[in-house]
Amino acid sequence: MTALFRLFNVTKNYGDRQVLNVEHLEIEAGHIYGILGPNGSGKTTLLRVISLLTLNDTGKLEVLGEHIHWAPTQLLRLRRQMAMVTQSSYMFEGSVFYNVAYGLKTRKTPEPEVKVKVQESLELLGMLDFINYPARKLSGGEKQKVAIARALAVNPKVLFLDEPTSNIDPSSSIEIESYIKYINEEKATTIILITHKLFQARKLAKQMFLMWDGHILEQGPTRDLFHDPRDPRTRKFLKGEY
Amino acid sequence: MLKRLLNHKILALLLALMLMASIFTFTGCEKQAAEEPQQEQTAETAPVPENPQLKLATTTSTQDSGLLDAILPVFEEKTGYEVEVIAVGSGAAMSMGEAGDVDVLLVHSRAAEDQFIADGFGVDRHDVMYNDFLIIGPSEDPAGIKGGTDAAAALIKISETGATFLSRGDESGTHKKELGIWKAGACEPSGTWYNSVGKGMGDTYRMADEMQGYTLIDRATYLFNKDNYSLEPMVEGDEILFNPYGVIAVNPEKYPNVNYEGATAFIEWLISEDTQALIGEYGTEQFGSPLFTPDAN
Amino acid sequence: MDVIWQGLKEGFMLILSLDQELIQVTLLSLHVSLTALIIAGIIGIPAGAFLALKNFHGRRLILNITYTLMGLPPVLAGLIVFLFLSNRGPLGDFQLLFTPTAMIIAQVILGFPLVCGLTARAVMTQQQEVYDTSVMLGATRTQAILTLIRESRIGIIAALTTALGRLIAEVGAVMMVGGNIQGKTRVLTTSIVLETRMGHDSRALGIGIILLLLAFIIMLIILKLEKRSFKDDSTIQII
Numbered sequence: 001m002t003a004l005f006r007l008f009n010v011t012k013n014y015g016d017r018q019v020l021n022v023e024h025l026e027i028e029a030g031h032i033y034g035i036l037g038p039n040g041s042g043k044t045t046l047l048r049v050i051s052l053l054t055l056n057d058t059g060k061l062e063v064l065g066e067h068i069h070w071a072p073t074q075l076l077r078l079r080r081q082m083a084m085v086t087q088s089s090y091m092f093e094g095s096v097f098y099n100v101a102y103g104l105k106t107r108k109t110p111e112p113e114v115k116v117k118v119q120e121s122l123e124l125l126g127m128l129d130f131i132n133y134p135a136r137k138l139s140g141g142e143k144q145k146v147a148i149a150r151a152l153a154v155n156p157k158v159l160f161l162d163e164p165t166s167n168i169d170p171s172s173s174i175e176i177e178s179y180i181k182y183i184n185e186e187k188a189t190t191i192i193l194i195t196h197k198l199f200q201a202r203k204l205a206k207q208m209f210l211m212w213d214g215h216i217l218e219q220g221p222t223r224d225l226f227h228d229p230r231d232p233r234t235r236k237f238l239k240g241e242y
Numbered sequence: 243m244l245k246r247l248l249n250h251k252i253l254a255l256l257l258a259l260m261l262m263a264s265i266f267t268f269t270g271c272e273k274q275a276a277e278e279p280q281q282e283q284t285a286e287t288a289p290v291p292e293n294p295q296l297k298l299a300t301t302t303s304t305q306d307s308g309l310l311d312a313i314l315p316v317f318e319e320k321t322g323y324e325v326e327v328i329a330v331g332s333g334a335a336m337s338m339g340e341a342g343d344v345d346v347l348l349v350h351s352r353a354a355e356d357q358f359i360a361d362g363f364g365v366d367r368h369d370v371m372y373n374d375f376l377i378i379g380p381s382e383d384p385a386g387i388k389g390g391t392d393a394a395a396a397l398i399k400i401s402e403t404g405a406t407f408l409s410r411g412d413e414s415g416t417h418k419k420e421l422g423i424w425k426a427g428a429c430e431p432s433g434t435w436y437n438s439v440g441k442g443m444g445d446t447y448r449m450a451d452e453m454q455g456y457t458l459i460d461r462a463t464y465l466f467n468k469d470n471y472s473l474e475p476m477v478e479g480d481e482i483l484f485n486p487y488g489v490i491a492v493n494p495e496k497y498p499n500v501n502y503e504g505a506t507a508f509i510e511w512l513i514s515e516d517t518q519a520l521i522g523e524y525g526t527e528q529f530g531s532p533l534f535t536p537d538a539n
Numbered sequence: 540m541d542v543i544w545q546g547l548k549e550g551f552m553l554i555l556s557l558d559q560e561l562i563q564v565t566l567l568s569l570h571v572s573l574t575a576l577i578i579a580g581i582i583g584i585p586a587g588a589f590l591a592l593k594n595f596h597g598r599r600l601i602l603n604i605t606y607t608l609m610g611l612p613p614v615l616a617g618l619i620v621f622l623f624l625s626n627r628g629p630l631g632d633f634q635l636l637f638t639p640t641a642m643i644i645a646q647v648i649l650g651f652p653l654v655c656g657l658t659a660r661a662v663m664t665q666q667q668e669v670y671d672t673s674v675m676l677g678a679t680r681t682q683a684i685l686t687l688i689r690e691s692r693i694g695i696i697a698a699l700t701t702a703l704g705r706l707i708a709e710v711g712a713v714m715m716v717g718g719n720i721q722g723k724t725r726v727l728t729t730s731i732v733l734e735t736r737m738g739h740d741s742r743a744l745g746i747g748i749i750l751l752l753l754a755f756i757i758m759l760i761i762l763k764l765e766k767r768s769f770k771d772d773s774t775i776q777i778i
Contacts, residue, residue: 331736333738440721
């Protein structure tokens with residue numbers, strides 16, 4: 001398998017504070033990857049760097065097999081193969097349809113195809129009934145489902161999920177978890193999931209990365225990480241949360 | 243962090259503003275303090291009137307020509323009155339008189355003045371002075387009226403050639419005079435060449451110059467501004483262009499609140515020999531000829 | 540009190556009588572101010588968005604100048620345009636002074652900073668996440684910027700209504716460069732000044748009522764348009 005993301009000595013500073021310092025990281029296609037870590041450990045910054053939203057200060061970055069030189073054409077080409085859902089997704093002013101169709105319209109997809117794909121995506125997330133509903137009036141859980149449908153509509157190779165269920169109720173949470181699993185298995189979409197919820201990581205992720213102070217403290221198959229953490233800090237973190 | 247910085251900035255700005263305000267109020271106080279002894283001085287030489295505020299409604303021409311600036315200080319120093327000048331068209335001046343909002347009028351619209359008195363709004367009317375109107379226009383003179391002495395004939399020529407003409411159009415004394423001349427020529431002006439601008443004399447003069455059109459103007463305003471503009475005198479000296487100014491006190495029986503005492507003092511002073519001489523001289527120094535001819539006999 | 544009552548009465552009589560001259564004056568008011576608003580919008584909205592989004596040297600200064608010019612006194616704008624269009628001015632050859640075109644130019648100068656400055660503010664209040672969401676869905680830079688502007692609609696519409704209010708009620712600039720010529724450049728506000736000068740207070744008040752009604756109708760139309768594009772627009776419930 002080829003690596004989707006490859007990082008060497010990638011750092012990012014905000015003023016004097018180093019928020020990211022990854023010596024070496026490779027993420028391969030196909031799985032669900034979990035990124036765990038306490039607040040401020042650099043999870044979101046890592047995600048933003050590999051999704052090409054935040055410029056790294058130093059180091060080498062490869063995304064989808066390409067060395068990143070931050071040219072707008074390259075960014076556009078690569079970003080069009082990815083999609084992202086954040087913890088409280090921004091809904092554009094307008095209907096659910098407008099939101100889900102947004103990505104397709106940026107790609108100048110023909111109108112009939114847009115309709116079909118929007119319907120498919122919403123159907124998958126069980127949100128078809130809301131297609132003409134104003135997106136900003138949805139509940140938190142509904143918004144997240146629309147955000148996932150919106151991301152899926154463009155058929156991405158990689159889906160970034162930044163704490164997608166942290167602001168919503170447990171039952172919606174479980175529902176969304178099942179969709180995440182389904183998307184990965186049926187659509188062969190690689191999923192990179194930041195989460196606070198250890199059980200969610202355990203349930204969904206095949207591989208785990210544990211971040212600490214901007215570093216990747218420990219990585220490996222989820223089972224190993226949970227049962228036999230090597231670093232004492234990992235052990236403490238996993239216990240503290242239980 | 244940024245927010246705090248911003249707050250500091252706003253705070254600093256507010257402080258600076260307050261400081262500035264306090265400085266201004268300070269100088270304001272100083273000025274007052276400096277002015278006070280002067281006022282006392284004048285109070286010693288002039289009698290102190292019971293109600294020193296006198297509101298004078300007058301036509302824009304007396305203000306625009308600079309006459310009031312030249313003579314009013316003399317009145318104020320002599321009598322202790324402070325004159326508030328409201329310079330508007332004759333029509334508006336008389337409306338203010340009808341509403342009792344002013345104490346005394348200095349206007350030039352003879353027929354309306356007589357009506358004003360007949361209606362019981364005004365008393366003690368006196369002739370003060372007169373000046374005359376003239377028709378001015380561009381040096382190219384597209385209507386071919388230059389040098390004529392018949393105002394009505396000249397206006398008819400303008401209307402026939404469709405040359406640009408500007409009318410005050412504000413029911414002022416000048417406007418009424420213009421309408422009177424059209425009437426004398428039995429002509430009803432209308433058309434794109436006829437521009438009713440609804441403005442004071444100074445503004446109309448300026449517009450006429452920009453548009454290179456003809457207009458009727460009082461001599462005072464013309465002489466006062468002519469160096470700034472290119473229009474030239476076309477027709478003057480016709481009897482119909484004669485422009486008498488009258489002074490009228492607002493009837494105290496109708497409006498007990500008006501400053502009739504002040505109005506009387508002003509009228510008496512205005513028609514006194516000294517003041518009449520002053521009016522007769524005004525303008526000679528600056529324009530080579532007087533702007534107004536006193537006629538209070 | 541009499542004058543006010545009479546003014547109200549006369550105002551409604553004026554509307555009912557459909558006075559030919561008054562209709563013409565009203566239409567010219569609309570023509571001048573709406574044209575100026577459209578032009579100010581066409582250049583002001585992109586300029587405001589540019590100032591909000593593009594980081595360049597001197598941006599802060601230009602923004603501050605724009606904010607200052609939002610309070611530009613109409614008479615001053617009028618004077619500047621007058622001096623340029625005057626026969627002695629650099630643009631005198633175009634013979635534009637005392638025409639509706641001159642009035643529109645002056646009002647564009649008044650309206651532009653308002654539209655530009657308020658648009659800049661509206662766009663600047665948008666969060667980074669709007670841009671991020673947009674590009675992560677595959678938008679090009681241009682598409683993302685257009686989305687940012689679209690998401691600032693409420694603020695931009697507020698900018699336009701504010702500008703229109705200022706333009707339609709403004710008298711200083713149109714008086715100076717228009718000249719208040721009857722049948723050519725006389726608008727509602729200059730009519731009010733003239734009627735007041737002539738002592739026709741109640742008629743002036745009557746025209747004022749027409750002006751207010753006009754402003755009210757335009758605002759209703761704009762709000763209606765706004766509602767149409769914001770079916771989901773909700774108000775804050777204060778209980």
